Amino acid sequence: MSSASDPMIGIFDLRKTFTKGKETITIFDGLNLAIPKADFVAVMGPSGSGKTTLLNFLGGIDRCDAGTIEIAGIRIDRLSEGQLAHWRASHVGFIFQFYNLMQMLTAAQNVELPLLLTRLGGKARRERVEAALAVVGLSDRLKHYPKEMSGGQQQRVAIARAIVSDPELLLCDEPTGDLDRRTADEILSILQLLNRDFGKTIVMVTHDPAAAQYARRVLHLDKGHFIEKELAA
């Protein structure tokens, strides 16, 4: 039986360098990190500090040069591309800054996308889609296309898409970066709700200190190392 103190994310001695022209840039040189289950962590830091790269590693969409990445007991750094795709489909939900919805699909169809990778039938998929859209308060927008919705509504659809397959981990890359303050607060409240009431572990990269206030913890990434600040939930 798991508890909130069980580690959800464990990173040990992570190393990554990029080559840009003739220059080799070191992003991480022995990074360590542990995030327990049901935590809500905001990652902040200056541009180029590796926040997005870290999120890529946690989501299994980029490879590190060395080190281990363990998520919910699975060493994802050892998985093949095919295994990673399968793992992402059932364990991780992604929320991007620019929503990344399919413009030719309705809100319901966008949310249904991750379920096409499951064995669920049409009726079960519909039920799950409706439930996910209800969580984000968009039950009345099922048949609307992205272009017919505001930025905040599109981001809610993206959140519904991220949670529809009930993953343990949500990775958010500047989820409010394209929204006004009031809408941003609504989105962040939804994330907080998902963390508090549904037990989702959330890692959110942000430049916005106000957004970071919604997290339980804020990690500052600086020169390849974390500086942690505890916040009141």
Add this chain to the structure above:
Amino acid sequence: MNDLSMIRKNLFRRRLRAILMIVSILIAFAIYGVLASFERAFNAGQERATPDRLVVLNKINLSQPLPISYYSRVGAVDGVAQLSPISWLGGYYREPKNFISAFAVYPEDWMKLRDSDFVFSQDARTAFVRERTGALVGARMMEKWGWKVGDRIPISSSIYAQKSGARAWDFTIVGSFTPRIPQADTNIMLVGYDYFNETRSFGKDLINWLMLRTTSAAVNERVGNTIDGMFANSPYETTTDSEKAFQKSFAAQLGNVALIVELVVGAAFVTILMIVGNTMVMSVRERTREIGVLKTLGFPGGRILRMVLGESILLALIGGLPGLGVAMLLITQVRGSLMNFVPTLTLYPDIAVGAIGLMILLGIITGLLPALGAMRLTIVTALGRN
């Protein structure tokens, strides 16, 4: 929603572009269907040619005659099982525009020769042999002119006249025949050579060619050489060819249809291939970010490859199948007026099946590169997440 509905939505995300591509593919396959059908119809004679049938012609060319006396001399050659003289009437019905494919033959001999192509009733056989002024008419020609057995029909010739000066011969239709094989054309009329020969004003005792059947295809070469050797250095030297070669040279008079078909279809296909291929590449490139998102959600590369390929194949089918329909419509429209020249003109099932195969191939060729690109695309590159 399923993969197919995703493919369909992707295909029509830019409606005008999709419609233009569909129309261009439609035109290409309409051209293919029509030209391939014409090519097949022109060569139908070659397809029905049997390997043991030979044709003896004047060595100069088809328009030069041979004497009827060759009939008995050729018939005596070892290896010749059956033969008939054939004379071309150049016939028409009432008006010169009503062209009729009519031949004067030895009735019994000709029917035995063509038994493998046509079905003759016993009544028709007996009557055609018995009646000097009788005509045996194919089922399609009967249907075309609304004739029936017993009708007396005036057939004029654009080449010959009667000794009496009359241009028309009155023939009585004594029977009809149907095809035994699909390629056999029944839009033809046969009359007795003896009656025609006796009544025409010139060209007496001459024929256009002899058709014969050998005892076996294995003796064809020997029989041909013997016949041509027999008449060498005579006023009427001969050349003996297989029926297939004869039909081919006959079709060649209408131009090298096969070459035209290949060039036109080839040019159309290459053009469309480039247009559709280029558009597919552009279309997939526009979706780089979406492909990245799909991969992030867990869609494996192989599934994305199948979706892109499925899109290009669907595009080819949506354009190509109506194209075949248009071809069928065009062929149906022109078949009546071209019946005398290409009597077996139709969109053959194997041409349609081949065209569907080509559509799928077109889809694969145009979609393969963008599909492979989409499959190999990394998420980091697709989403610009460096």
